[in-house]
Each structure stands twice: as C-alpha cells, then as structure tokens.
Amino acid sequence: MTTAKRDTYTPETLLSVAVRVFNERGYDGTSMEHLSKAAGISKSSIYHHVAGKEELLRRAVSRALDGLFGILEEPGAQRGRAVERVEYVTRRTVEVLTAELPYVTLLLRVRGNTKTERWALERRREFDHRVAELLKAAVADGDLRADVDIRLATRLLFGMVNSLVEWYRPHPGADTDREQLADTVVHLAFDGLRTAR
Amino acid sequence: MTTAKRDTYTPETLLSVAVRVFNERGYDGTSMEHLSKAAGISKSSIYHHVAGKEELLRRAVSRALDGLFGILEEPGAQRGRAVERVEYVTRRTVEVLTAELPYVTLLLRVRGNTKTERWALERRREFDHRVAELLKAAVADGDLRADVDIRLATRLLFGMVNSLVEWYRPHPGADTDREQLADTVVHLAFDGLRTAR
Incomplete structure (x- = not known):
C-alpha cells in the first residue's frame, strides 16, 4: 500500500x-x-x-557547481599571490564540499550517459582546469615546486579533497570540525606531513 | 545465440x-x-x-590484499626510521595499486553486503591501521608534524592514493610513468607542494 x-x-x-x-x-x-x-x-x-528525472539531476549538480565556481569569484581567489589564491581555493573547496555534501557527492559520481551528465563533467573539468592554472602560476612565481607535474598534482589534490565524500559525515554543529578538516587538507597538500628539514 | x-x-x-x-x-x-x-x-x-561468484570475489580481493600486506613485510617497511618506512609504504602502495589496478579497484569498491565483502573491509581497515601506526611513530620521532590529526591524515593520504583507481590508466611499458607517479605522491604527501619557506 x-x-x-x-x-x-x-x-x-x-x-x-x-x-x-x-x-x-x-x-x-x-x-x-x-x-x-x-x-x-x-x-x-x-x-x-x-519535467522529469534529468531536471532534478541538472538542478542538483548545478547547486554543487555554483558552490564550486562561486569560490573562484571570491576576493581570496582573485587577489594576492597565486600560491595564496590556490591555498584559499583548496580550503574553500573543502568547505563547500562538506557543506553541500550530497550535491557534490552526486556531481562526483556523474558518469556521462546523458546530456546533463556530460555537461556536468565538462564543468567539473573546467573547474579543475582553473585550479591547475592557479597552480601553474604559483610554480612560475617560484612558490610551488617546479619538479612536480601540474596535471598530476591537480589530480592528486582533487583526489585527496574529493575522497571526503566517501568518509566525511557532518556532525550537528560541525563548523570547527570542518575548519580543522580544511586546515589539515591545506597543510598536507602545501606543506606536507614532514616537519621542516 | x-x-x-x-x-x-x-x-x-x-x-x-x-x-x-x-x-x-x-x-x-x-x-x-x-x-x-x-x-x-x-x-x-x-x-x-x-564454487560461485563469491569465491571469485574472494580470490580477487585476496590478490589485492596480499599485494598490500606484502609491502609491510618488505625490508623497507621494517627497517629504519618510521618516517622513512611510511614513505616507503606509501610509494609501494602506489606501485601495487597501479600494477594490480583492477584488483585494487574492486577491493576499494567493496560495500560489505556479503561475508567476503565484510572480511575485505576488515582487512582494508587493518592495513590503514598499520599505516596509521607508522605515521604515529614518525610523529613521536619528531619527523612528522604533531599538529595534524593522525586519523585524518591517514584518511587523506589514502584518499589521495586511492583516487588513482579513478583516473590512472597504464600505458604499455609504463614503468617510468609509475615511478614518477609514486614520486609525486610521496613528495606531495610528505614535503607538500610548496618550495621551502
């Protein structure tokens, strides 16, 4: 019934x-x-x-994509040295991902069978590309290691960030949690786990 | 037909x-x-x-798990400072993952609906735990940052490493490729992307 x-x-x-x-x-x-x-x-x-299932998908992934692309328009992503901008974008990506967890999870699982899915994949690639450009600029400034392949570094960086959807589960009032998480991701990616040698 | x-x-x-x-x-x-x-x-x-589908699953994930646990028995994982051992294990994990790509991919997608799947999840957690213990020892030695939560760092490290199954595709004769990949993962995780400050 x-x-x-x-x-x-x-x-x-x-x-x-x-x-x-x-x-x-x-x-x-x-x-x-x-x-x-x-x-x-x-x-x-x-x-x-x-109108149907695909409209729901489009709205859902749009919400995730708007969150992500919105970051790139924020002052922290627009002003200052490239390395500070890319750290800012990384931190904010973690924040958006955890705040919009189900929407970003859906976005990251999109496969590309329908027009909407292909569009979503295209937009995701565009976002990754924008971040890769920032990384490249930071290498040119001498702030990031020149001996690391940028395409590879971008993939690994997003691999780490995007893995959050697999295990991060928000708690009520999890703002500190989320901040600590963003801090850790940024430290790990940019400063590494080692103490200074 | x-x-x-x-x-x-x-x-x-x-x-x-x-x-x-x-x-x-x-x-x-x-x-x-x-x-x-x-x-x-x-x-x-x-x-x-x-005997059936589940036996095939068990054999497949065993191959991946044997590869991963085998790393922990290698001299590089057994001798030397904890930080060198954990770097070694990270590097070798990337190598095993890329060499046994379909088997590790299957292992990472296991959900836990059957006895074999629950066993595989349990073994994966055990592997992660062994690596977390090494990280902890390296922090105690003063070689890794003490201000990073080890559980979180382990998850992020494996998030980055495991993301390879989503995008890494081996080329024929890809050994150099694979080595460069392992180098990049280790650099990123332990030294970070930044040049020394």
Whole structure:
C-alpha cells in the first residue's frame, strides 16, 4: 500500500529527496517510481514540480557547481599571490564540499550517459582546469615546486579533497570540525606531513 | 545465440575476466549469467573452476590484499626510521595499486553486503591501521608534524592514493610513468607542494 502524502514539497525540498535517492541507487538506477516512493507523493505530483528525472539531476549538480565556481569569484581567489589564491581555493573547496555534501557527492559520481551528465563533467573539468592554472602560476612565481607535474598534482589534490565524500559525515554543529578538516587538507597538500628539514 | 568457447581458462585467466565484469557492473549487479557471457563459456564450466561468484570475489580481493600486506613485510617497511618506512609504504602502495589496478579497484569498491565483502573491509581497515601506526611513530620521532590529526591524515593520504583507481590508466611499458607517479605522491604527501619557506 502506498500512503500518499499531501504534496507540501517546494522545489528545494523535493530536490533534497531526489539527491538522496540518486546517491543511494545511482542516477541510472533511479526511476520516477523510486522518487515517488521516497517522496511519498505520486509521480504526477512530481511532474507538477519538474519535467522529469534529468531536471532534478541538472538542478542538483548545478547547486554543487555554483558552490564550486562561486569560490573562484571570491576576493581570496582573485587577489594576492597565486600560491595564496590556490591555498584559499583548496580550503574553500573543502568547505563547500562538506557543506553541500550530497550535491557534490552526486556531481562526483556523474558518469556521462546523458546530456546533463556530460555537461556536468565538462564543468567539473573546467573547474579543475582553473585550479591547475592557479597552480601553474604559483610554480612560475617560484612558490610551488617546479619538479612536480601540474596535471598530476591537480589530480592528486582533487583526489585527496574529493575522497571526503566517501568518509566525511557532518556532525550537528560541525563548523570547527570542518575548519580543522580544511586546515589539515591545506597543510598536507602545501606543506606536507614532514616537519621542516 | 551464445557461441560457447572451448573452456581453456585457468583459475587466473577466469579471475581476470570476472574482475573486469565486477568492476563494470558492480559485484551486486553481476550474475553468473553475466560472467558466463563475458567469459564465453557455460555457467557449468565456470562452476568447474569455482564454487560461485563469491569465491571469485574472494580470490580477487585476496590478490589485492596480499599485494598490500606484502609491502609491510618488505625490508623497507621494517627497517629504519618510521618516517622513512611510511614513505616507503606509501610509494609501494602506489606501485601495487597501479600494477594490480583492477584488483585494487574492486577491493576499494567493496560495500560489505556479503561475508567476503565484510572480511575485505576488515582487512582494508587493518592495513590503514598499520599505516596509521607508522605515521604515529614518525610523529613521536619528531619527523612528522604533531599538529595534524593522525586519523585524518591517514584518511587523506589514502584518499589521495586511492583516487588513482579513478583516473590512472597504464600505458604499455609504463614503468617510468609509475615511478614518477609514486614520486609525486610521496613528495606531495610528505614535503607538500610548496618550495621551502
């Protein structure tokens, strides 16, 4: 028996249900039926809010991408030496990732089977590219090691940052937590774990 | 129409087919039917080699785990200062991961629904724990920063290393490649990207 709830969803709250289901079942493995069951409203009620599953995906990954690209517009990413800007962007990326965890998780799991997924992958690559450019500028300034391949360093840096979606789980009132996490990522990536030699 | 091949598989070659299918479809999503199709032999031929799907999983993740735990027995992991040992283990982990890419990929995607999967997760945690112990010893020696939470550092270190399975693709004769990759990971993790200040 399906107990239909009264549809009190806003586009925002419906999105958060959809993202949870996408992350649990994978986007490909999610049907409108699954979404309807998880939301407790009929499929036609869902169609009242959105054109379909792909629109929900687009909105969800847009939220993650807006968060990430927003960082690049912040003063800390725009002003100062390249090395300070790239450290700032790294720190803020951790913060956005943990604050928007389900949305960024979904973004990072996108595979590229639909137009929206290909667009999301393209935007992700663009973000990585922007960060790689900053790293390159910091190497040119002599602030970052010149003996490390930038493309490789960018991948490893994002590998480390993005791994958070696999194990980071926010606690209530986790702001300090999140700050400590961002600090650790920045220290590890830029200063390394070793004490000065 | 299924064109049945003559069954010329060894346990090794059958395993490599199974691992490819597990990585493509997920372990849960793979049936004996899928394995039979991918191998081009009948299900009963597969049962001639192994008791079932779970045995294939166990053999595959054992190969990855044996590779990883083998590192800890090597002289470089046993002798010398803790910081040198943990750098050695990090470097060798990258090498094992890239050399045994499909097997380690499967290991890292294990979810814990079956007995074999839970065992694999348990062994992975044990490996991480052994590395965390080395990191802790290196902090006690004063060689690694004491202001970084070890549990967090271990997770970030493995986050970076394990991310390789998402994007590393070996080339023929990729040994130099692999060495450069291992160097970069070790530099990034222990010395950081910054030039000395």
